[in-house]
Amino acid sequence: MAATTLAQLLSHSAGVIRDGVDAGQWLDRRPFLNEKELRAALAEPLIVEASTRFKYSNHGFGLVGLVMEAVTGEPYCDWMAREIVAASGLSETAPDRPVVGRTPVARGHTRRLPLGHRLVVPGDHPTHAMAPATGFVSTAADLVRFFSSLDPAARRSVLSPESRREIIRRQWHDEPPGSGGHYGLGIMRNKVGDWEWFGHAGAFPSCLSRTAVLPGHDVAVSILTNALDGPAWAWSDSLIHLLQGFEKRGAPGAKTRDWTGRWNSLWRTIDFIPMRDHVLVANPSLAFPFSEASEITVVGADTGTVRLAPGLANLGEEARLVRDKDGRVREVLFGGMMHLPERRHASELKRRYGKGAG
DSSP states (O other), X not given: OXXXXXXXXXXTOSOOOSSOSOOGGGGTSSOOOOHHHHHHHHTSOOSSOTTSSOOOOHHHHHHHHHHHHHHHSSOHHHHHIIIIIITTTOSSOEETSOOOSSSOOOOEEOOSTXXXXXXXXXXXXXXXXXXXXXXXEOOHHHHHHHHHXXXXXXXXXXXXXXXXXXXXXXXEEOSSGGGOOEEOSSOEEEEETTEEEEEEEEEETTEEEEEEEETTTTEEEEEXXXXXXXXXXXXXXXXXXXXXXXXXXXXXXXXXXXOOEEEEOSSOEEEEEEOSSEEEEEOTTSSSTTTTOEEEEEOSSSEEEEEEOOTTSOTTOEEEEEEOTTSOEEEEEETTEEEBOHHHHHHHHHHHHGGGOO
């Protein structure tokens, strides 16, 4: 380890073991390593040759923390709380300990399987020498605020523009080669569609997260889940996908404004999404709801024609809004099938099939 550089550690290319030969701390079966235990683990041979590939290592970031303590002469958490958290104006963030004050701290949960239900995982234990790797207690608002400050174009940051450019610069391509992901210095890089993002994922034995900054769009997205099967990655990509759809098609106009809402039938649930001059028919059950979405051209006050659709859908057919006596949309016709609001649809199902349940 004597020849290992900080750049290798920060870019996860030092070849250090990921979580040790006993990674039970990530299964909540043992405490996180103290400094003595971490130093002993770091004395072991490298897993792969340094500077040959991207290989994530929490132990490597633990070593970065030891270096910081040696340079600053104070505990890692104390220095970070003052020089990074407070200096960045983060009021709901703390390194390696619950946020003190009025902000409640959410409890995490196990996966739904194999029990069929989730159990609470407190996730409130200290991480000792691994704090530089395990991260922070924070909120979505603070995560967006901090990661946005790492954009080289940000007006306010604790880092210089040169440092920010170096942090987000692609250092290594992720494996396998077709994944599309890259890694900088403690920063993930990837893209959704044509939009590139930088940020990072987070994980602890109770919760998952991902935060993504979209340079050039003045947008950042942070997804926090308090369950270990919460699809933070999928939701983040899905939200970016939705934003791309609105950027491409524009905000709704006067003709399309009423073509909105979630509608249900025996076969499916659809979302009417009004855009500039047409209505997107989205599938909320998909990770990317706008994928293969049909489009309705509004031709009258409450009538439209499906102008774009996959071959198995309803190209060229009628779409229609049905209003009540007060002028409110109460149901929609799409593809020859009447779709209802959730409550009315649920009542219909109970009325028609409730006696045969079970």
